[in-house]
Amino acid sequence: MAAINAPRGTRDILPSESWKWSHIIKTASETMMDFGFSEVHLPIFEHTELFSRGVGETTDIVEKEMYTFNDRGGRSITLRPEATAGVMRAAIENNLCVQGASAKIWNWGPMFRHERPQKGRYRQFYQIDAECLGIASAMADVEVIALSIEIFRRLGLKNLEVVINSVGCEKCRPVYRQKLIDYFSSHKSELCETCLTRLERNPLRILDCKNESCGRVADNAPDIFDSLCSECREHFAEVRAGLERLGFTYTLNKRLVRGLDYYTKTAYEILSGDLGSQNAVAGGGRYDNLASAIGGGKIPGVGFACGLDRVALVMEQQGCSFGKMPNTDVYVASLGDDSRGAVQILTYELRKNNIRSECDTSGKSFKSQMKIAGTCKFACIIGADEIANNTVSVKNLSDGSQVNIPVNEAVNYLKENL
Numbered sequence: 001m002a003a004i005n006a007p008r009g010t011r012d013i014l015p016s017e018s019w020k021w022s023h024i025i026k027t028a029s030e031t032m033m034d035f036g037f038s039e040v041h042l043p044i045f046e047h048t049e050l051f052s053r054g055v056g057e058t059t060d061i062v063e064k065e066m067y068t069f070n071d072r073g074g075r076s077i078t079l080r081p082e083a084t085a086g087v088m089r090a091a092i093e094n095n096l097c098v099q100g101a102s103a104k105i106w107n108w109g110p111m112f113r114h115e116r117p118q119k120g121r122y123r124q125f126y127q128i129d130a131e132c133l134g135i136a137s138a139m140a141d142v143e144v145i146a147l148s149i150e151i152f153r154r155l156g157l158k159n160l161e162v163v164i165n166s167v168g169c170e171k172c173r174p175v176y177r178q179k180l181i182d183y184f185s186s187h188k189s190e191l192c193e194t195c196l197t198r199l200e201r202n203p204l205r206i207l208d209c210k211n212e213s214c215g216r217v218a219d220n221a222p223d224i225f226d227s228l229c230s231e232c233r234e235h236f237a238e239v240r241a242g243l244e245r246l247g248f249t250y251t252l253n254k255r256l257v258r259g260l261d262y263y264t265k266t267a268y269e270i271l272s273g274d275l276g277s278q279n280a281v282a283g284g285g286r287y288d289n290l291a292s293a294i295g296g297g298k299i300p301g302v303g304f305a306c307g308l309d310r311v312a313l314v315m316e317q318q319g320c321s322f323g324k325m326p327n328t329d330v331y332v333a334s335l336g337d338d339s340r341g342a343v344q345i346l347t348y349e350l351r352k353n354n355i356r357s358e359c360d361t362s363g364k365s366f367k368s369q370m371k372i373a374g375t376c377k378f379a380c381i382i383g384a385d386e387i388a389n390n391t392v393s394v395k396n397l398s399d400g401s402q403v404n405i406p407v408n409e410a411v412n413y414l415k416e417n418l
């Protein structure tokens, strides 16, 4: 029978990689805590409507990338393609933002999008996501952007570019949208097929089409800044001033519109120069109308998500440190089969005392055990003599020296010498 492989666009994160992921998540978690964000764990599947209404019917995500199925009760369920809509749903459902209260929450986990897999783009990928809910002020945008930058700073990422834009609000965007439709309609012959379908449905998306010809047309498209209402203009100026106050450099990109429809005012991305075409390591922005789109009244929000898979890829490429690889410190070896039981007892005792230790459970010879012990700092050896005297021989594997000590002193001895 043919072997079964993982579905296309999914990957197994094996021990050689998973400890690096743990480092990234731990660093993100500490940074989130320093910024006052609390962790939440939310469902991986939600009602499909949450995303069609929240992320937007005309987005690529909702139109063609969602993993949607009917469950056994006949309800339409979707594996979450992103975290923000679920976070807002949870905030509404659990009354986190009633009477002007605010909530700063983060989460991490798998997201699912049926995209064409390539380097840095998977169908099951992982995001670290932070959302600040209930605050309309531009200072919250600045805090969120600063948080994402700080995570990357602590991870040691270099060669990053912060790109920001304002995509307006429900008051000024319709005017801009119409200007774009008028402009792009007069350049139909230069647009790719996808953009022709976007023309009426979602003309803003034409602005960030990767096609060269579309790009040339988009370069001369009407400028969003000329269409922003005074509130959006002011908000954007405050975000920029805030970023400058904190000493951040950023690039303005009027063509940054993002692939999700819930954004209002601020949109931003953090790009890496070391990733090829899938170069965004993080993206986010403000979404003041998401709550009402999913039936939750008025709760402003701003947040970001960073792609864990991509961050790990860039760190690897840039030779960033992932901290120390977890290693076994002590190997407990049995010299002869009669001491195997005593070996397991001592190993368990060491482990109870937080000493990373390992022993053989498969019946390997003493020679093979000592070969494996080679990567550890100490080997504890128990043979017939040690059993008779209630001792253990502790060998320092870096200098070859060896001592014989009472077995009940092994924990203290190793703690002092590790």
Ligand code: HAM
Binding pocket: 081, 082, 083, 084, 113, 115, 120, 121, 122, 123, 125, 126, 127, 129, 130, 131, 259, 260, 280, 281, 282, 283, 284, 285, 286, 287, 302, 303, 304, 305, 306, 307, 308, 309, 310
């Ligand atoms: P997004 O730009 O769609 O935004 O995704 C955020 C990040 O997730 C991207 O910058 C990228 O690093 C990673 N990512 C996205 N798709 C893939 C994929 N197929 N494979 C690997 N990595 C991927 C959002 O999802 C918004 N919810 C972000 C947000 C939070 N906005 C406000 N709050």
